[in-house]
Amino acid sequence: MTAEGLAVEDLTVRFGRGARATTALDGVSVTVPAGHTVGLVGESGSGKSTLAKAILGIVPAESGRVLLDGTDVSGLGRHERRAFLRRVQLIPQDPYSSLNPRRTIAQTLAEALDPAWARVRGHTDAITSALEEVALPADAAQRYPHEFSGGQRQRIAIARALITRPEVVIADEITSALDVSVQAEVLRLLARLRRELDLTMLFISHNLAVVEQVSDEVVVLRHGHVVEAGTAGDVFTAPASGYTRALLAAVPGRREEGAPLT
Amino acid sequence: MAEPVTATVPAAPVARPGRLRWNGALIAGTLLLVVTGVVVTIASLTMLESAEGLSPDVAQPASAAHWLGTDDFGRDLLARALVGAQASLLMALAATAISMTAGVLIGTAIWTAPRRIREFALRIVEITVSYPELLVAVVLAAILGAGRWQLVLAVALANIPATARLAANLSGAIHQRDFVTTARLTGVPRRALIGRHLLPNMAEPLLIQLAASFSTGLVAMSALSFVGLGVQTPDYDLGRLLADALPAIYSRPLEVVGPTLLILLLSIGAMLVGDGLAAAADPRVTRRAPSTPRPPVTTRPAREQDSSASPATVEVRDLVVRRADGTPLVHGVSFDIGRGEILGVVGESGSGKSLTALSLSRLLPEGLTAEASRLRIAGTDLLGRPTRRELADAVAMIYQDPGTTFNPALRMGSQLTEVLRVHRGKSPREAREIITGLLEDVHIVDPPRLLRSHPYELSGGMRQRAMIAAALAARPSLLIADEPTTALDVTVAAGILRELARIRDETDTATLFISHDLGVVEELCDRVLVMKDGVIVEELSREQLRSGEVTEPYTRMLLESVPRLSATPGVGA
Numbered sequence: 001m002t003a004e005g006l007a008v009e010d011l012t013v014r015f016g017r018g019a020r021a022t023t024a025l026d027g028v029s030v031t032v033p034a035g036h037t038v039g040l041v042g043e044s045g046s047g048k049s050t051l052a053k054a055i056l057g058i059v060p061a062e063s064g065r066v067l068l069d070g071t072d073v074s075g076l077g078r079h080e081r082r083a084f085l086r087r088v089q090l091i092p093q094d095p096y097s098s099l100n101p102r103r104t105i106a107q108t109l110a111e112a113l114d115p116a117w118a119r120v121r122g123h124t125d126a127i128t129s130a131l132e133e134v135a136l137p138a139d140a141a142q143r144y145p146h147e148f149s150g151g152q153r154q155r156i157a158i159a160r161a162l163i164t165r166p167e168v169v170i171a172d173e174i175t176s177a178l179d180v181s182v183q184a185e186v187l188r189l190l191a192r193l194r195r196e197l198d199l200t201m202l203f204i205s206h207n208l209a210v211v212e213q214v215s216d217e218v219v220v221l222r223h224g225h226v227v228e229a230g231t232a233g234d235v236f237t238a239p240a241s242g243y244t245r246a247l248l249a250a251v252p253g254r255r256e257e258g259a260p261l262t
Numbered sequence: 263m264a265e266p267v268t269a270t271v272p273a274a275p276v277a278r279p280g281r282l283r284w285n286g287a288l289i290a291g292t293l294l295l296v297v298t299g300v301v302v303t304i305a306s307l308t309m310l311e312s313a314e315g316l317s318p319d320v321a322q323p324a325s326a327a328h329w330l331g332t333d334d335f336g337r338d339l340l341a342r343a344l345v346g347a348q349a350s351l352l353m354a355l356a357a358t359a360i361s362m363t364a365g366v367l368i369g370t371a372i373w374t375a376p377r378r379i380r381e382f383a384l385r386i387v388e389i390t391v392s393y394p395e396l397l398v399a400v401v402l403a404a405i406l407g408a409g410r411w412q413l414v415l416a417v418a419l420a421n422i423p424a425t426a427r428l429a430a431n432l433s434g435a436i437h438q439r440d441f442v443t444t445a446r447l448t449g450v451p452r453r454a455l456i457g458r459h460l461l462p463n464m465a466e467p468l469l470i471q472l473a474a475s476f477s478t479g480l481v482a483m484s485a486l487s488f489v490g491l492g493v494q495t496p497d498y499d500l501g502r503l504l505a506d507a508l509p510a511i512y513s514r515p516l517e518v519v520g521p522t523l524l525i526l527l528l529s530i531g532a533m534l535v536g537d538g539l540a541a542a543a544d545p546r547v548t549r550r551a552p553s554t555p556r557p558p559v560t561t562r563p564a565r566e567q568d569s570s571a572s573p574a575t576v577e578v579r580d581l582v583v584r585r586a587d588g589t590p591l592v593h594g595v596s597f598d599i600g601r602g603e604i605l606g607v608v609g610e611s612g613s614g615k616s617l618t619a620l621s622l623s624r625l626l627p628e629g630l631t632a633e634a635s636r637l638r639i640a641g642t643d644l645l646g647r648p649t650r651r652e653l654a655d656a657v658a659m660i661y662q663d664p665g666t667t668f669n670p671a672l673r674m675g676s677q678l679t680e681v682l683r684v685h686r687g688k689s690p691r692e693a694r695e696i697i698t699g700l701l702e703d704v705h706i707v708d709p710p711r712l713l714r715s716h717p718y719e720l721s722g723g724m725r726q727r728a729m730i731a732a733a734l735a736a737r738p739s740l741l742i743a744d745e746p747t748t749a750l751d752v753t754v755a756a757g758i759l760r761e762l763a764r765i766r767d768e769t770d771t772a773t774l775f776i777s778h779d780l781g782v783v784e785e786l787c788d789r790v791l792v793m794k795d796g797v798i799v800e801e802l803s804r805e806q807l808r809s810g811e812v813t814e815p816y817t818r819m820l821l822e823s824v825p826r827l828s829a830t831p832g833v834g835a
Contacts, residue, residue, distance in 0.1 A: 043751035184823035
């Protein structure tokens with residue numbers, strides 16, 4: 001069976017060596033079918049960011065496989081690996097550290113298309129349409145990151161990830177550094193892009209409500225183990241694991257049923 | 263470098279980040295270097311004959327024809343000094359160019375190398391840095407032999423380690439940033455990674471290093487030539503000229519003036535440029551800080567004399583927080599907090615909520631000033647000059663990040679009992695007993711063990727509980743909690759909120775609870791102020807917030823932005 005999309009099978013990641021080794025991921029399996037968004041929830045230290053890094057090869061996996069469209073990506077050569085990294089794009093958490101302050105937005109976007117030379121000329125149309133996609137004006141291209149707010153920077157980071165038309169997007173806590181109103185704006189943007197571009201996305205967040213809003217399926221991670229996985233509806237309404245129930249109960253300020261927002 | 267997109271580029275130059283801010287030292291240094299450089303260059307083109315040609319005017323004193331006199335061969339001493347200065351200048355430039363290029367290449371390449379090679383190379387650089395530059399230059403010059411180029415090479419090599427270490431430290435910090443990770447994942451080649459992402463972001467400190475190594479290089483070379491390890495006759499540079507002048511210092515003291523003056527001018531010029539660049543790179547230097555942290559507060563007469571009977575623990579009237587240039591950041595905020603009440607302040611970044619809280623604890627960042635017509639916490643008038651002790655009695659704070667509130671080098675015990683020992687004069691044993699009780703109150707399972715631990719051994723939630731216990735130890739009238747749950751996981755945060763609610767119920771401490779999270783505020787606070795751009799836009803009771811009875815469009819927008827779990831276990835989607 002060659003499933004379309006991204007699959008992680010029985011992935012184990014350990015940091016350190018010998019007696020001091022800690023297991024960050026212990027036999028984790030996650031499937032992101034093409035066109036779906038899978039939310040990855042967990043508290044700090046649960047291994048959610050490590051999973052993203054292991055998929056991209058930033059941290060080495062001890063055992064297990066990462067499959068893209070059914071192909072194991074661990075045995076890839078230099079060129080194929082590079083191609084894989086274009087097909088899977090990461091949107092980092094902190095919009096203040098993800099853009100080079102000394103390069104214009106056009107130069108940053110051009111680099112994603114043309115890593116070796118980062119020439120803006122020849123990519124102008126692609127840059128304009130990428131900015132349009134995230135609802136930024138075309139003249140944003142000549143400006144520098146410091147001229148934008150946090151929310152706008154995060155839009156640029158999203159545009160940067162989408163400009164290569166990746167098959168899978170990994171969004172690592174992309175709204176945690178933002179104010180709620182800006183977070184809402186970015187989530188609306190993501191919802192629209194999911195519809196329009198039929199995105200396949202692994203959405204990592206500690207915020208259950210945010211995950212519920214964007215995900216088709218949800219995976220709950222704790223201490224490097226998957227404690228629960230299922231459709232968003234099932235996991236949030238009828239959680240099978242006690243840990244998920246505790247997580248849900250801890251969310252502050254849950255509106256009482258039917259309370260109107262008048 | 264890629265060119266900007268054509269056609270639509272505006273005529274006005276785009277404001278670049280970190281544009282050069284000229285300052286006094288930078289202007290003076292640049293002027294000094296440019297003028298000296300130009301004079302020396304012109305002199306070396308026009309005065310070569312009088313500097314090197316022999317003439318019958320031997321050993322003359324200063325005159326209109328020879329401003330500094332002549333030497334034993336009848337050569338004009340001013341001309342010699344200027345021409346020699348050109349040699350020194352060029353040699354210093356060459357040495358600086360070599361050491362900067364090599365140092366920066368080594369420093370940045372270290373960080374693109376695999377981990378093992380990197381660790382090894384970093385240790386090597388650190389070891390080489392520990393040898394004094396001048397000493398290394400002396401040894402190298404002695405090994406390489408005398409001569410211009412040997413001298414340049416010796417000084418350049420001696421300067422490389424310092425530059426390499428600086429460049430390695432700088433690029434190490436930049437490597438942590440996400441844009442470098444993304445660029446690597448994208449497949450940006452190593453040279454482009456260095457040229458595009460590393461070097462541009464290290465420019466300012468490297469420019470400062472450039473000026474410094476020019477200045478030290480010039481002095482080092484002059485010193486080496488002076489002791490005979492550098493330039494040899496018939497060539498000459500400033501150091502050689504000084505050495506030549508030394509034997510005749512009693513008969514012709516004027517001879518040392520030229521070279522000395524030029525060494526001074528060039529090195530001071532370079533130092534000033536370095537200082538100026540350092541100042542220009544630091545945005546805090548150019549901003550004028552007020553001479554006193556808090557100028558006299560406006561003495562507007564209190565509008566109503568209601569203070570005596572007021573039940574409120576905290577009274578704030580017309581609080582204005584200003585930047586040093588007078589721009590107000592908080593515009594006249596007024597509120598009360600009652601005994602045993604939790605007042606929530608919500609708002610997004612830049613709303614002024616934290617500045618309001620910091621004015622109450624008198625911990626405003628440097629450069630900001632607070633004014634108010636009334637600012638009282640339980641009988642302590644903050645507009646007067648409360649002593650540290652009064653302030654410690656009145657206010658305690660809990661911060662956002664429990665990871666940075668404690669000193670990592672000290673055990674929790676000494677940090678948590680500090681307030682009791684220093685401000686309350688309790689003995690260590692008493693302080694320990696009190697704090698143990700408080701830790702039990704905030705549900706720490708084994709207080710003695712926590713007191714023995716170092717902060718890193720504790721989880722974020724435990725540190726935050728310990729922080730609350732320490733804050734309560736002083737029995738403050740007001741507890742300010744600035745985003746105390748933001749850095750914590752939801753399950754841990756829920757526990758902290760329960761503690762704060764318990765404190766309200768069991769003590770009469772007033773709490774000012776700052777948060778951006780409406781869900782948290784709704785759960786905990788009795789009353790809520792919504793702030794936006796330094797103004798309170800709405801005051802709500804908890805019930806109003808819960809039921810969504812808000813009138814301000816901004817508050818409504820905030821409420822609607824909060825992502826909420828629509829599905830609840832057992833209720834059905």
